[in-house]
Amino acid sequence: MAIEVQIPGPLRNYTGQQSKVQVEGGTVGEVLQNLKQAYPGIESQLYENDGSVRRFINLFVNGEDIRGQGGIDTSLKDGDKLGILPAMAGGSLGLSPEQVQRYHRHLIMPEVGSKGQRRLANATVLIVGAGGLGSPAAMYLAAAGVGKIGIADFDVVDVSNLQRQILHGVEDVGRPKTDSARDTLNRINPTVEVVAHNEPLTSANAREIISQYDVIVNGTDNFPTRYLVNDVSYWEGKPLVDGSIMRFDGQLTVYAPGFGCYRDLFPTPPPPGAVQSCAEAGVLGVLPGIIGSxxxxxxxxxxxxxxxxxxxxxxxxxxxxxxxxxxxxxxxxNCPVCGEHPTITEPVDYVEFCGLPQETALVG
Ligand SMILES: [Zn+2]
Known part of the structure; x- marks a missing residue:
């Protein structure tokens, strides 16, 4: 028998904006089952992971609360109207109708859902370097709805960057990368707060900047900054999502406090000149796209x-x-930073530590 299900505003994104849909079923439970089959996205809004109806969803048959009747087993007859009333105060979904639309493909995933989407909205991520790795990383994080993205870079856009640094375009050449990055990220998602740290990350400011964020993404291409970001992320207890690229090769790992750091692999930097930078050895433009993603x-x-x-x-x-x-x-x-008897407990002079002349170390 056909039951008219009345769809409240916040759930209409899942029913193609229909406010009423006809669904078959002899009980409230059957109608809801058939509703979720017809409109798969609505399931995570109506049901808990264990298959029970979510507690803040109230159901009414012909205007009568089913809790005063047979609950989910309340029987229905042809032409009955089933109303769905989600709690609205404070937002049952916690997301605006625009956000429900924008993040629809996330919301229908049990691993994300409205709870995960709110987590993303409350999250803060620092991207060190608005270059080849930082570009795709920042763009996907903005698109995914990460609430606040910090960009640490003091460089200006050069025409040779455009082969891989997709945050920037031809019209950005000569502009600070942080300005260009902000424009691009807000074009993708205007609700993302982009914070520009348009200065070199140094021993003097790294702790203050890194401590403001939940997760650190390392997109730097020089050793002094790589060691600085590693050490400070460890001391500040921040997970560090580390990536590096060269020519056709890429590397990726996550350093989490308590699980080692970059210095466990490389306690000291290679001597100057032993490892080429991308500027010297080259990098295929798409490589940072893969690793940064x-x-x-x-x-x-x-x-x-x-x-x-x-x-x-x-x-x-x-x-x-x-x-x-x-x-x-x-x-x-024996790691000097995260080992049992650390010998380095505060930022050092990383330029000197890497044995580099100042101008080499500052190539972003
Ligand atoms: Zn370590």
């Missing part, structure tokens, strides 16, 4: 608390042979 993925997983983050593991990507390999990372009890 994976950094966005790992960041979102950390925020949502789902899946298995790349903690204690390193992904090695070889784009020429098209191989993804994984290494197990070992925590070093």
């Amino acid at each position: 994976l950094q966005a993925l790992e960041t979102i997983k950390l925020i949502l608390g789902v899946g298995e983050p790349m903690i204690g593991r390193m992904l090695i990507f070889d784009g020429l042979s098209f191989e993804f390999r994984e290494l197990k990372l070992r925590k070093d009890p």
Whole structure:
């Protein structure tokens, strides 16, 4: 028998904006089951993970609360009207109608849902470097609805950046990268708060900046900043989503406090000149797109608390042979920063530590 289900405003994004839909069923429970089959997105709004109807959803048959009748087993006859009343004060979904529309593909995923989407909206992420890695990472995080994205970069856009740094366009050449990044991210998602840290990250300011964020994404391409960000993220207790690229190769891992750090692998930097930078050795334009996107993925997983983050593991990507390999990372009890007897407990002079002349170290 056909029952008219009255769909409240916040749920109409799941029914193609229809306020009333006809659904078959002999009881309230059957109608809801058939409703979710006809409109799959609505399921996570109506049901808990264990299959029970969510507590803030109230149901009415012909205007009468089903709790005064047979509850979910209340029987229905042809032409009955089933009303759905979600709690609205404070927002049962906690999201505006625009947000429900924008994040629809997230909201229908049990791993995200409206709870996860609110987590993303409340999250803060610092992107160190608005370059090849930082570009896709920041853009996907903005699109995903991360509430606040900090961009630490003091460079201006150069025409040679455009081959891979997709935050920036031709008209941005000569502009500060933080300005260009803000414009691009707000064009994708105007609700994201973009904070520009348009200054070099140094021993003097790194703790103050990094401490403001939940997750740190490392998109830097020089050793002094890489060690600085590693050390300070560890001291501030922040997970660090680390990526690096060169030519056709990429690496990705997540350092979480308590699970080691970059110095467990590389206690001291290679001597100056031993490792080429992208500026010297080159990088295929799409490589940072691949690794930076994976950094966005790992960041979102950390925020949502789902899946298995790349903690204690390193992904090695070889784009020429098209191989993804994984290494197990070992925590070093003798690590000078995160080991049992740390010898470095506050920021050092990283330029001197890396044995680099100042101007080399500042290439962003
Ligand atoms: Zn360590």
